[in-house]
Amino acid sequence: MKLPERTSTPVKISRKIERLSADSAFVVLARAQALEARGFSVVHLEIGEPCFETPGNIREAGRRAIEEGRTRYCNSQGLVSLREEIAGEILRTRGLQIPTERIIVGSGAKPLIFFAILALLDDGDEAVYPAPLFPVFQSAVAFAGGHAAPVPLREELDFRFDMDEFRARITPQTKLIILNSPHNPTGGVLTAEDVREIAALACERDLMVLSDEVYDHMYYEEPPASILALKGLNERSILVSGFSKTYAMTGWRLGYSVLPDWLVEPVVRLINSSVSCTPEFVQMAGLEAMTGPQTESAEMMRVLKERRDLMIQGLNQIPGISCRTPRGAFYAFPNVRQVGMTSVDLSNCLLEEGGVATLPGTAFGPEGEGYLRLCFSTSEENIREALRRIRRVVSQLGTR
Ligand SMILES: Cc1ncc(COP(=O)(O)O)c(C=O)c1O
Structure with missing residues (x-):
C-alpha cells in the first residue's frame, strides 16, 4: 500500500519547549568523546558527578x-x-x-x-x-x-x-x-x-x-x-x-x-x-x-578535600587564573578574565588544543562570563595532568 505523502508544512514544536535549555555538560561530553574516538586524549572535568562507584x-x-x-x-x-x-x-x-x-x-x-x-x-x-x-x-x-x-x-x-x-x-x-x-x-x-x-x-x-x-x-x-x-x-x-x-x-x-x-x-x-x-x-x-554504614561517603569527602586543595592550589599557580577555595560541592570556578578570551572560546581551546574538557561559566547563565567550571571529583592523576595541560595552553595563548 502506498503511504500518503507528508504535508509540505512541517509540524512545529510547541513554544513552551523553546523555553527549555539543554544541559551543556552533555554537549561538551559528546564533543570530548568525538575527539577521543579520533584518538585524542581528553581529561574530563565537565560532568558534575562523583567519580566514585556507588558503595557495594x-x-x-x-x-x-x-x-x-x-x-x-x-x-x-x-x-x-x-x-x-x-x-x-x-x-x-x-x-x-x-x-x-x-x-x-x-x-x-x-x-x-x-x-x-x-x-x-x-x-x-x-x-x-x-x-x-x-x-x-x-x-x-x-x-x-x-x-x-x-x-x-x-x-x-x-x-x-x-x-x-x-x-x-x-x-x-x-x-x-x-x-x-x-x-x-x-x-x-x-x-x-x-x-x-x-x-x-x-x-x-x-x-x-x-x-x-x-x-x-x-x-x-x-x-x-x-x-x-x-x-x-x-x-x-x-x-x-x-x-x-x-x-x-x-x-x-x-x-x-x-x-x-x-x-x-x-x-x-x-x-x-x-x-x-x-x-x-x-x-x-x-x-x-x-x-547502612556511612563509611564510604565519609571517605569520599576526605578524598574530595585533598583533590579540592590540589586543584585550587594548581590553578592559582597558573598566570592569568585565580580561584577562590570552594566551601562545598566539588567544583572549582576559576576567574579566567586575565587570559583575555571569552569563557566559551577558552573552554573550546582547552578542549581542542589541550585535551581538557571544562564548562564555560556561561553554561550557567550570562553572569558566568569570565569563569570556567572544573569538576575536581576525578583522580589525583587526572587533576595533575589537567593542570599541566591548562598551564601549557594558557601560556601559549599569552605568547600569540
Ligand atoms: C544544584 C543541583 N541541583 C540538582 C541537581 C540534580 O540532582 P539529581 O541527580 O538528584 O537530579 C544537581 C546535579 O548536578 C545540581 O548540581
Whole structure:
C-alpha cells in the first residue's frame, strides 16, 4: 500500500519547549568523546558527578530488591519506609520533626525542582535566584511562564549574595526565592546569617523559598545552614535533596523533597501524570544508603578535600587564573578574565588544543562570563595532568 505523502508544512514544536535549555555538560561530553574516538586524549572535568562507584552495600540492596520482585508500579509519593528514613535524616541534620506525609520521593532532585516550580508559578510570577545558576532553575521558571530575577553571587564575597542587591530584586510580583547552597557551579556556601536574613525577608514579603540542598553532605568546613529549620519557614519552604552526590548514585535517579502540606498533592499529581512513580528497587537501594554504614561517603569527602586543595592550589599557580577555595560541592570556578578570551572560546581551546574538557561559566547563565567550571571529583592523576595541560595552553595563548 502506498503511504500518503507528508504535508509540505512541517509540524512545529510547541513554544513552551523553546523555553527549555539543554544541559551543556552533555554537549561538551559528546564533543570530548568525538575527539577521543579520533584518538585524542581528553581529561574530563565537565560532568558534575562523583567519580566514585556507588558503595557495594547499596548496589547489593538494589540487586536483592530486583531478585525479590520489587519491580512493579508503586506509591507515586514514595515508599513509606524510605520516607521515614528521610524524616529521620531531616531531624538529625536540621533538627526538625517532619511527618512522612510532607515528604515526596522522586526520580532525582531535578524533576522535583521542576515539578515544585511548575506547581507554584503562574504566568508573570517572579522568581529570584542565584546567578550563575544550576540551569534547571531557569528552564523551569521560564517553562512555567514565570519571570526570572537573577541576583549575582559575588566572587569577592566568596560567591555569596550582596544582601542589599538581593533585597532590591524583590518586587510585588515576586512569589518564589530559589536558593542553592552549597552551590553549583561556584562551590559557594551561604552563611547562617545570610540564610537568616533571607528567611526574614521571605516572611516579611510573604514569599515561598525553594532550597536546593543536593550538596548538603558535601562541605569542607562547618555544615551548611538550612533555611527549613528557621522560624516561620517550615510552612513556606520546599527542601530538595537527594542521593546522587552523597552516595555517588547519579544514575540511579533518586531524590526527595519536603514540602508544605498544600503543595504535596499537586507535586504528586505531576509525578503521577509523568513518570508514575520512582522504581521500587531504586528506593530499596536508597533505604540501604541511609540505614547502612556511612563509611564510604565519609571517605569520599576526605578524598574530595585533598583533590579540592590540589586543584585550587594548581590553578592559582597558573598566570592569568585565580580561584577562590570552594566551601562545598566539588567544583572549582576559576576567574579566567586575565587570559583575555571569552569563557566559551577558552573552554573550546582547552578542549581542542589541550585535551581538557571544562564548562564555560556561561553554561550557567550570562553572569558566568569570565569563569570556567572544573569538576575536581576525578583522580589525583587526572587533576595533575589537567593542570599541566591548562598551564601549557594558557601560556601559549599569552605568547600569540
Ligand atoms: C544544584 C543541583 N541541583 C540538582 C541537581 C540534580 O540532582 P539529581 O541527580 O538528584 O537530579 C544537581 C546535579 O548536578 C545540581 O548540581
